[in-house]
Every structure is written in C-alpha cells, then in structure tokens.
Amino acid sequence: MNSFNEEISSKLGLIRNTLSETGASAVRLRGTDWFAWATAGASNAVLLAAETGVAEVVVTAQAAWILTDEIEAERLQDEELPGTEDSANPLYKLYINLWADSAARESFIRDVTAGGKILSDRPTGDEAPLPSSLVKQKRVLIPCELERYRQVGRLASEAMTEVLSNAQPTWTEYQLAGASAQALWSRGLHPALTLVAGERRLPLYRHATPKEEPLGRAAMLVFCARGYGLYANLTRFVFFGSSQANAEIRNYASGHRHIREIEAEALNFCLPDKPLNGVYDVLDRAYHQHGYPQAIRQHHQGGTTGYLSREIIVNPSSSQTLAENMAIAWNPSLPGAKIEDTFIILKDGRLENLTFDPKWPSVKVEGRDRPVPLEID
Incomplete structure (x- = not known):
C-alpha cells in the first residue's frame, strides 16, 4: 500500500471511530x-x-465514497x-450522479445510511455538526x-521573493497582484488571497484589496497560498x-521593529498545551x-492554520x-507595518518556519x- 493510501486508511479509521463514539450512520464532508x-x-x-467543491466524501462503517x-x-x-x-479493494468508491439530478445523490445518501444520523462539516437539514474530537484531529x-x-x-x-524583487514603484497594486497570481499558479499554488497596499493606502487599511493606483515608495504584499x-x-x-532618504519611510521602518518584537512575545508563548486565548x-x-x-482592536491577530487559512x-x-x-500564523500589525509567517509547533517547543525564504x-x-522590508534603490 502506498503512502497516500496509508494516510487515507488512517483518516478513514479516525472517521469510523467517530461513528462508533457517536452512534451516527455516516460522516459527510463537503468543504474544500x-x-x-x-x-x-x-x-x-x-x-x-x-x-465547498464539486465532490464530497461520505463514510459509513462499511464503505467510503467520493460523490x-x-x-x-x-x-x-x-x-x-x-x-x-485499488481495483481489488478500493478505499473510496466513486458515486456519479447526473449533473441535472442532484436529488439522486440525496437518495443515495438515504439508502447507504438507512435514514440514520449524519454528521457533516457543513450540516444541512437534519445533519449534525462534526464532534470537536474529529475537528481537533484535522488541526x-x-x-x-x-x-x-x-x-x-x-x-x-x-x-513572494520573486515578485517583490522585480516590483517597480510605478506598478499599480493590480499589477503587483497579477504578478503574484502568476508566480503562485506557475508553482501549482492557488492564490486564495492576495492583498496589496501601496504607499498611500498602506497606513490606512489592514485588509487592503488591490486597487488601480501606483505603489509609490512602499508596498505590502500578503499571500494565503x-x-x-x-x-x-x-x-x-x-x-x-x-529608507534614509525620507522621514515617512523611516517611520514605517520603526513600526516594523515594534511589530517584530510584539510578534516575538506571541511566538515565545506558543508551546503545546498552552491556551489560544493566552496568545x-x-x-x-x-x-x-x-x-x-488600541492596536489589538484594529485587526485580528491571526491564529491556527492548516486546511483553512485560519482554522481558529x-x-x-x-x-x-x-x-x-x-500550524500557526500570527499577524500583529500597526499602521504601515505587519508581520506574518506560517509556523509548525514542534515536540520540543521549537517553531519551524515554513514560509521563510533565506534569500x-x-x-x-x-x-x-x-x-525586514526589502529595500530597492
């Protein structure tokens, strides 16, 4: 059995343990x-x-399907x-309904569950939410x-490094976002979120969706890839x-120093069994x-991540x-300054940074x- 099948077998085992513990007939997973x-x-x-996507997972005690x-x-x-x-013993069977007959899928679900209780990540109708024990396993x-x-x-x-190293102050925020999408797609990544703020908008907005105006002397770029x-x-x-040439950019640099030190306090706290509200x-x-x-009121501070950009x-x-x-990703911020990377909490209390490019x-x-901010003369 290959590693993918071993992983799927393990996760089907977790789902079936949930069925056993709750007495439910099936788990139905719709979310991406x-x-x-x-x-x-x-x-x-x-x-x-x-x-949600164009397929879902349904697991009972006896079988599992991709619908x-x-x-x-x-x-x-x-x-x-x-x-x-595996043709002899498939982990997932495939159930295919006509695209114009969604009722057929619901009929199939009723048949394989005999009308029993269904747990779901996005419950509808009489379905119930997933228990916290399974949600924790996913995280x-x-x-x-x-x-x-x-x-x-x-x-x-x-x-990120490629895009910002090639950016120009005359680019619009749209152009920077477009270059980012190209860089991510070319590497097989979905640009799920791209935020851009140039010099004018940088001190004004924390969630700066791109606009058609030039970057100017400073820019922020945010990825959820x-x-x-x-x-x-x-x-x-x-x-x-x-940054020595004008006072405004020096002020931004000062904000970045503060925000790095503020983030360090949060990262030092991140040990197994520590409470999230403690962060x-x-x-x-x-x-x-x-x-x-007042800064903590002006932007959310990030949280745990993984299969969602923010799990919590x-x-x-x-x-x-x-x-x-x-996985954790904090994003403390001040006007004109923010910091964010994705870390894994390791067994010995160390943090592994998944998103730091040594270049x-x-x-x-x-x-x-x-x-620190990249400076381009």
Missing part, C-alpha cells in the same frame, strides 16, 4: 478543507472562493484521486502532511529608494508595552489549546530569522 484532509491532499475546488457528478468524475479520477483506489498534522506543507511554504515564499489543501500565509514589504493576552500586553494600547482566529474566548504539529533580508529576533 475536509475533502483535502480526507483524500491526502486532493482538491474538489473549481471556484476558488467557494468553501460527484458526471461533469467532474473523469477528471477527478484521473488527476486528483488516482492514488486512492494536528501527521508527518506526511507536514512534508506537503513544507513544500507549499517553500514555494509560496519563493514566489493553497497547495494540497494547506495554506501558507505570509506578509512582506518592499521600500523603493533608501491574545500576550499580544495585548505587548501592544501596550510598545505604546499602542484567536480572541479572548478562544479556549482551545495549542498542540504539537499544529529574503532578515534580522534575528529572539533567535529567529524574521523578515
């Missing part, structure tokens, strides 16, 4: 996140902005799921997932012209200590705990390489 998790990184996405329609079946079987099926990554994640992080960071269903989240800045408290105190008491956005009531092999300029902060 859960589909990728259950299929060892396959994609059911066509419309990238959609939370899709006649438009998608051949492509999925040829390109997304070739490693999931803690196993070794083969981590290997895929390292690849996604490396490719995303290389794309998806590969194998996993999200690499990172933020970088570029300054055009020496929020650490960031809140750090903002106060650096003279920005941290807030004061986040009672969940961090765990070994969980990018950096400084050491609490022993970690942290990005």
Whole structure:
C-alpha cells in the first residue's frame, strides 16, 4: 500500500471511530478543507472562493465514497484521486450522479445510511455538526502532511521573493497582484488571497484589496497560498529608494521593529498545551508595552492554520489549546507595518518556519530569522 493510501486508511479509521463514539450512520464532508484532509491532499475546488467543491466524501462503517457528478468524475479520477483506489479493494468508491439530478445523490445518501444520523462539516437539514474530537484531529498534522506543507511554504515564499524583487514603484497594486497570481499558479499554488497596499493606502487599511493606483515608495504584499489543501500565509514589504532618504519611510521602518518584537512575545508563548486565548493576552500586553494600547482592536491577530487559512482566529474566548504539529500564523500589525509567517509547533517547543525564504533580508529576533522590508534603490 502506498503512502497516500496509508494516510487515507488512517483518516478513514479516525472517521469510523467517530461513528462508533457517536452512534451516527455516516460522516459527510463537503468543504474544500475536509475533502483535502480526507483524500491526502486532493482538491474538489473549481471556484476558488467557494468553501465547498464539486465532490464530497461520505463514510459509513462499511464503505467510503467520493460523490460527484458526471461533469467532474473523469477528471477527478484521473488527476486528483488516482492514488486512492485499488481495483481489488478500493478505499473510496466513486458515486456519479447526473449533473441535472442532484436529488439522486440525496437518495443515495438515504439508502447507504438507512435514514440514520449524519454528521457533516457543513450540516444541512437534519445533519449534525462534526464532534470537536474529529475537528481537533484535522488541526494536528501527521508527518506526511507536514512534508506537503513544507513544500507549499517553500514555494509560496519563493514566489513572494520573486515578485517583490522585480516590483517597480510605478506598478499599480493590480499589477503587483497579477504578478503574484502568476508566480503562485506557475508553482501549482492557488492564490486564495492576495492583498496589496501601496504607499498611500498602506497606513490606512489592514485588509487592503488591490486597487488601480501606483505603489509609490512602499508596498505590502500578503499571500494565503493553497497547495494540497494547506495554506501558507505570509506578509512582506518592499521600500523603493533608501529608507534614509525620507522621514515617512523611516517611520514605517520603526513600526516594523515594534511589530517584530510584539510578534516575538506571541511566538515565545506558543508551546503545546498552552491556551489560544493566552496568545491574545500576550499580544495585548505587548501592544501596550510598545505604546499602542488600541492596536489589538484594529485587526485580528491571526491564529491556527492548516486546511483553512485560519482554522481558529484567536480572541479572548478562544479556549482551545495549542498542540504539537499544529500550524500557526500570527499577524500583529500597526499602521504601515505587519508581520506574518506560517509556523509548525514542534515536540520540543521549537517553531519551524515554513514560509521563510533565506534569500529574503532578515534580522534575528529572539533567535529567529524574521523578515525586514526589502529595500530597492
């Protein structure tokens, strides 16, 4: 059995344990996140902005199926799921309905569950939500997932470096976003989110969707890049012209120093079994200590990541705990300054940075390489 089948077998085992513990007849997974998790990184996405895709997973105690329609079946079987099926003993059977007959799929579900209880990631009708125990399993990554994640992080960071190294102050924000999409797609990554702010908009907006205006003397670029269903989240800045040449760019540089030190407090706290709301408290105190008491109210601070760009956005009531092999991506920010990378919490308490390109300029902060703005004269 190949590694993909071993991973899928393991995850089917987790799902069936959930069925046994809850007495449910089936688990039904519709989301792009859960589909990728259950299929060892396959994609059911066509419309990238959609939370659900063109196929779903249904698992009972006796069998497991990929459900899709006649438009998608051949492509999925040829390109997304070739490693999931052994002709003698398939892990997933394929159920195909006519694209114009969605009722047939619901009838199939009723038949294989005998009308029993269904658990779902996106429940509808009489379906019930997935239990927290299974949700937690999805958020803690196993070794083969981590290997895929390292690849996604490396490719995303290389794309970021390539794009900003070639950027010009006369480019519009649209042009920078377009170059980013090209760099990500050329590496096989989905540009799930691309934010761009040039000099004028940089101090005004935290979530700066691109507009048709020139970058000017400074720009921020944010990626949520998806590969194998996993999200690499990172933020970088570029300054055009020496930062010694004008006061505004020097002010931005000062903000970046503060934000690196604020982020370091959060990263130092990230150990297995630590509460997520503890990270929020650490960031809140750090903002106060650096003279920005309202900053935590002006942008969310990131959270855990993985098969969603944010599995949990941290807030004061986040009672969940961090765990070994969980992915995190904090993004503390100030006007004109932000920092973000995707890390894995390791067993010994160290953090592995998945999205840092050694070609990018950096400084050491609490022993970690942290990005600084790229300066292009």
